[in-house]
Amino acid sequence: MQPTSQPPRKRSIRFQLLLVVNVVLAVFVVLFLIFSYQRDLAGRLEDKRIALEEEAASLLPSLLEMQGEDKEKIQQYLDTICRQMQEIHAPVHHIVVTLPTDPFILLSEHDASDELLEVIQQAASSPGNSATLGESEIVVGTYTQQGATVYISETLDNLYGSVFRDVINNLTGFIVLALITGIVINLALTYIVTRPLHQLVETVQQIGQGELGTQSETFHCAELNYLTHEINAMSASLAAVETTRNRQMAKARKIQENLLPYDIKIPGLEVDFFFHPADEVGGDYFDIIPLDSGDWLFCIADITGHGISAAMSAAVLKTLLIQATEHSSSPAEILDFINRRFTVISPVGEFVSMQLMKANPQTHLFEYASAGHEPACILSRDGQTSDTETTGLLVGIEEDATWENRSLQLSFGDRLLMLTDGASETHNPEGEMFGRKRLIELLKECQSLTLP
Missing domain, CATH: 3.30.450 (Beta-Lactamase)
Structure with a gap:
């Protein structure tokens, strides 16, 4: 914060x-x-x-x-x-x-x-x-x-x-009286106003730091007591709203988790995945879908925004993706199918970067199309790396947008990493960005390791 x-x-x-x-x-x-x-x-x-x-x-x-x-x-x-x-x-x-x-x-x-x-x-x-x-x-x-x-x-x-001395004596008396009055007023204000205000400020700061529901004790002053009542009511209201929001976010997170694939076994390919949204509910989405042709479709997408709106868009994408695979196995045609429908129903200003990768487990031939998504990284068994290309616009910008397919021929021992930009753009506590270069170096260092 x-x-x-x-x-x-x-x-x-x-x-x-x-x-x-x-x-x-x-x-x-x-x-x-x-x-x-x-x-x-x-x-x-x-x-x-x-x-x-x-x-x-x-x-x-x-x-x-x-x-x-x-x-x-x-x-x-x-x-x-x-x-x-x-x-x-x-x-x-x-x-x-x-x-x-x-x-x-x-x-x-x-x-x-x-x-x-x-x-x-x-x-x-x-x-x-x-x-x-x-x-x-x-x-x-x-x-x-x-x-x-x-x-x-x-x-x-x-x-x-003589008259002047009397005036000086009177002035001295007034000064002493003023000092006594000032001390009394200062002590009274400290007890009646300053300390209660400091306590109220501490309470507001705690609320601002996320300690919702924090309550302040009441005071003897009617005005400050009224202010305390309103702050306590606000804190309780924010805590109730936060509790409701957390329940909704937990449900949205559960829905998002249910959208993801699990226990995937593909003969001829070793597959593993890791999903960790930056927020409670993020806009990242991936899927692995078997096709009628015997090929497998790998999908990874990044929806603009976060929270429940992004989770709902991810659910829409999964629905559209499943519908699209019933009509075609071409990554470019699937993107076209999704884009035409998503552009109509998505809110203004919401876009999706998306990459589809169709894989043949026997021949290791890969065909992909990318809608402005973070390039995938190919690590060959001899340690060389290369990146995939972007083959069209983001999903949701133009209803008539089109994409092209690209082919990849991988060999035994090669590795393919599909990711979102959150993996390379994450920051450490000191504010330093991890970066794509460091991510690729880490991929090389782990080349000899088997997938979990």
Whole structure:
């Protein structure tokens, strides 16, 4: 049996399902993290703004009480407050105070600039109370009372870092969850899908290798169980059909064996034969028929095709051959009789190669006609070999075809081998053909042996 070619390698169901699940999960995680990041950032910005407003509200009353005091004293007070904030909160703070009595007082004299005041006031009037200051972003909380306003700003570097760390922690959790989910799905698919499918494939392969009737066990999955049921039903059906076919082939083989001659004894000739079809029932046929004249007719034929059809054609040939010998003993005329009738009743495309050899046991004179058949081999007692000739077309091609007779004069000790092409065209397990040349050499080597 020829091994089937391997199909192109495809991705497994398990891999594709894991890929789909992980891609969907990854998209969901990315969207969730983006939404979570934006939501947490907005929430923390709002919390920070409120906290700064509360700090500004707590700071403003004391500043209002200090309005009449020296400006440097107010500045020192603000510096102290700012340092305390930075020690507690770490991010950089800026405090801007506008009093009715002064244009502005700015904390940290080295940071004092019109640009800083402008950025802080711009942030205070923006929807999110935030603005960009240099390479950093700030958020501002404001509180106004009695014409005085306190602006407290804080850089957001730490806040962004905190939110980003939370996102990383969430991402790590999702990755761990995805790995656990992937492992669980992989194990589940292996148990539910992969192993059952491998078992079903093995069952189908066994059926394909001729083990008809092989059954697969059922599974817990409804879909795979349905597939298993259908495969088992198919296997059982094929086994039943094969059993019926084997019975029919056995009957056909028995019929074919009954067509063959047996226990043939011809005074003046030593005759033996060997019949072994390539298939259970083949298209090869031979016969040995005594003629009313005292001669013997040797027939060998090869019908195209195999099986029951070829066996039926062989039965038809035997019937036609017996009818023909009742009308003539000439090989050419017998071929003509068979051909005219076989051409009418045979299926289109079915032909027969056939050789008829009439032998006189006393004179050893042989007369033959060949319808495209494998040449017979004559081995003389001195070791020389020669072949018969083809004298016409195959039987079944043309209804009006004709053949010619040829004569052979054999002597005592000569041997005549009639055969079909299956004898020379048989192959060994390595695929090497036996060949006609080797067959003739084997015939020469066996010249000294007697027939069984």
